[in-house]
Amino acid sequence: xxxxxILNTSMIHLFFWIxxxxxxxxxxxxxxxxxxDEDSIAANGYSLFPNKISxxxxxxxxxxxxxxxxxxxxxxxxxxxxTTVSLLITALFAYPLSRQGLPFRRTLSFYIFFTMLFxxxxxxxxxxxxxxxxxxNTLISMIVPNLLLSAFNVLLMRSFFANSIPESVIxxxxxxxxxxxxxxxxxxxxxxxxxxxxIGLFNTLSYWNDWYNCMLFIDKAExxxxxxxxxKTLTNIQYLIMKSSSxxxxxxxxxxxxxxxxxxxxxxxxxxxxxxxxxxFQKYYxxxxxxGAVKG
Amino acid sequence: MKAAETxxxxxxxxxxxxxxxxxxxxxxxxxYKLLLLMTLPGVVYLFINNYIPMYxxxxxxxxxxxxKGIWGSDWVGLDNFKFLFNSDTAYVITRNTFLYNFAFxxxxxxxxxxxxxxxxxxxxxxxSRFYQSTFLLPHIISMVVVAYLVYSFLNxxxxxxxxxxxxxxxVDPISWYSEAGYWPYILIIVNAWKNVGYLSIIYFASIIGxxKEFYxxxxxxxxxxxxxxxRITLPLIAPIITTxxxxxxxxxLRSDFGLFYxxxxxxxxLIPTTNTIDTFVYRAMVSSGDIGMSAAAGFYQxxxxxxxxxxxxxxxxxxNKQDALF
Numbered sequence: 001x002x003x004x005x006i007l008n009t010s011m012i013h014l015f016f017w018i019x020x021x022x023x024x025x026x027x028x029x030x031x032x033x034x035x036x037d038e039d040s041i042a043a044n045g046y047s048l049f050p051n052k053i054s055x056x057x058x059x060x061x062x063x064x065x066x067x068x069x070x071x072x073x074x075x076x077x078x079x080x081x082x083t084t085v086s087l088l089i090t091a092l093f094a095y096p097l098s099r100q101g102l103p104f105r106r107t108l109s110f111y112i113f114f115t116m117l118f119x120x121x122x123x124x125x126x127x128x129x130x131x132x133x134x135x136x137n138t139l140i141s142m143i144v145p146n147l148l149l150s151a152f153n154v155l156l157m158r159s160f161f162a163n164s165i166p167e168s169v170i171x172x173x174x175x176x177x178x179x180x181x182x183x184x185x186x187x188x189x190x191x192x193x194x195x196x197x198x199i200g201l202f203n204t205l206s207y208w209n210d211w212y213n214c215m216l217f218i219d220k221a222e223x224x225x226x227x228x229x230x231x232k233t234l235t236n237i238q239y240l241i242m243k244s245s246s247x248x249x250x251x252x253x254x255x256x257x258x259x260x261x262x263x264x265x266x267x268x269x270x271x272x273x274x275x276x277x278x279x280x281f282q283k284y285y286x287x288x289x290x291x292g293a294v295k296g
Numbered sequence: 297m298k299a300a301e302t303x304x305x306x307x308x309x310x311x312x313x314x315x316x317x318x319x320x321x322x323x324x325x326x327x328y329k330l331l332l333l334m335t336l337p338g339v340v341y342l343f344i345n346n347y348i349p350m351y352x353x354x355x356x357x358x359x360x361x362x363x364k365g366i367w368g369s370d371w372v373g374l375d376n377f378k379f380l381f382n383s384d385t386a387y388v389i390t391r392n393t394f395l396y397n398f399a400f401x402x403x404x405x406x407x408x409x410x411x412x413x414x415x416x417x418x419x420x421x422x423x424s425r426f427y428q429s430t431f432l433l434p435h436i437i438s439m440v441v442v443a444y445l446v447y448s449f450l451n452x453x454x455x456x457x458x459x460x461x462x463x464x465x466x467v468d469p470i471s472w473y474s475e476a477g478y479w480p481y482i483l484i485i486v487n488a489w490k491n492v493g494y495l496s497i498i499y500f501a502s503i504i505g506x507x508k509e510f511y512x513x514x515x516x517x518x519x520x521x522x523x524x525x526x527r528i529t530l531p532l533i534a535p536i537i538t539t540x541x542x543x544x545x546x547x548x549l550r551s552d553f554g555l556f557y558x559x560x561x562x563x564x565x566l567i568p569t570t571n572t573i574d575t576f577v578y579r580a581m582v583s584s585g586d587i588g589m590s591a592a593a594g595f596y597q598x599x600x601x602x603x604x605x606x607x608x609x610x611x612x613x614x615x616n617k618q619d620a621l622f
Binding site: 008009012013015016019020022023024026027029030033041042044045046047048088089090092093095096097099101102103104108111112113115117118119120121122123124125126127128131132133144145146148149151154179180181184205208209210211212227228230231234235260263264267270271274278279282285286289290291 | 321324325327328330331332334335337338339341342344345346347348349350351352353355356366411414415417418423425427428429430431432433434436437438439440441443444445447448449453454455456458459489493494497498500501553554558561562574577578581587590591593594595597598601602605622
């Protein structure tokens with residue numbers, strides 16, 4: 001019996017190690033390619049164990065960093081502003097919904113829930129922003145459309161407020177003469193830091209990873225965010241330098257460009273912040289997903 | 297006589313009750329007016345982002361002329377739909393969307409449940425956390441990055457797969473990005489790679505929520521691990537499985553645009569097996585500029601999804617009321 005258990009346990013671990021490797025190998029591969037010598041790739045192809053290491057791709061990228069820096073800038077602005085505003089209006093919407101006595105509570109809940117059931121489709125949605133609000137080629141178009149408020153996040157937050165803020169706390173604060181706004185910011189928000197962190201993290205990830213809004217609403221290369229710059233470069237490697245340099249220079253640079261490796265180096269530059277930050281936020285992320293799983 | 301006397305009385309008290317209710321309502325409006333105001337930004341945003349576009353479904357029934365605007369454009373009745381359904385496009389994109397999602401739902405559910413059940417057997421908290429973190433990694437990256445990862449495996453000249461095939465099996469390089477036939481398998485694998493970790497953590501969370509006493513009692517009664525799994529764990533997490541599956545079934549005609557657009561790198565040769573309703577709507581709008589047909593396809597998708605979600609919910613309600621979404 002004992003022996004059988006040990007065997008079972010090691011089988012389980014073996015399975016999970018395989019799973020772990022499968023999850024990580026693709027990342028390792030693009031990283032290894034990005035630091036491989038270009039000639040060695042021409043000879044041997046991509047490999048996890050490069051014959052010859054070279055940082056030419058990175059020095060190429062950092063030589064003219066302006067394009068990437070600008071794309072980073074756009075992404076960071078959209079992420080910071082978007083996450084902040086999004087968190088605020090999500091909480092402002094969710095908190096009243098968690099209060100029992102609120103008039104129109106059911107109507108408001110249905111108002112938000114219905115958006116999960118039916119949508120007008122992409123075309124009218126796109127035209128609303130482009131024709132009614134004239135958002136084409138603006139930074140706002142990477143912040144507002146679709147990403148600002150998710151019905152699911154509101155419902156998640158609502159059930160957190162309803163379950164973990166005792167009604168009596170709010171009542172006694174009211175008796176002490178605190179206004180609703182004061183109660184919200186001074187009592188409810190501090191008591192709800194776990195859900196704030198979770199939703200904030202969800203928002204940050206969706207803004208950082210967004211390329212869809214950029215693809216739809218942005219034509220100007222100066223406004224591309226990092227994900228969209230990566231998209232463009234994946235299908236057209238010349239893209240990286242064609243936009244940033246004059247044509248005479250571009251021809252010169254193109255000839256010298258380590259084509260295969262520079263692409264992967266750009267991918268690494270694009271995901272590095274996420275990968276570095278991941279160990280710090282994975283705890284919240286996992287607990288966020290888990291709390292979402294418990295139906296409230 | 298008596299009846300005549302009581303009738304006005306009743307009326308009066310009913311009237312009073314209504315008045316009282318009204319004043320109560322007004323009082324609660326006053327009491328909660330700040331809270332109601334707080335919801336305003338969200339209400340306005342949803343109105344713009346979700347409700348105004350719902351109005352725009354009329355585009356599907358119009359021949360859009362920018363000069364005349366949406367309202368001024370001519371009605372064309374069902375012409376856009378006729379055009380869409382007369383070509384075999386509608387059939388192909390519906391079939392693709394449906395079959396892909398069907399495969400995703402089944403495969404992901406089985407894999408995720410397996411992972412969740414086995415990770416529950418690991419008693420060491422630290423190592424269990426480590427596994428969970430790595431399984432989630434694919435989920436947090438964007439589809440653009442996934443496209444890069446897939447490209448690094450599959451590109452014809454230097455991709456890892458072709459190189460390994462050549463080295464180990466002496467197979468000639470396969471040009472993955474021009475053979476539509478491989479892509480159903482590739483996309484199913486990529487989707488599982490990205491999402492199984494995430495799903496398994498959702499299931500795992502509800503497994504650890506189960507009361508330990510069930511297992512203690514079962515162990516005393518001599519139930520094997522397998523018995524415990526099939527008789528305790530699975531029935532107790534059935535509600536969350538139902539909810540998750542219900543959500544995916546009701547979205548069976550929607551697709552992850554990034555997966556079907558970015559990962560095949562929008563390659564023309566792959567369109568027969570990678571085109572879904574969502575990519576079709578996008579291409580019809582952007583590349584061919586056919587707003588009417590694009591809107592018609594979008595409307596068809598939304599309406600079908602709406603019906604599906606109602607049917608799925610109705611079905612679950614009949615089996616077990618509490619598992620239903622609404």
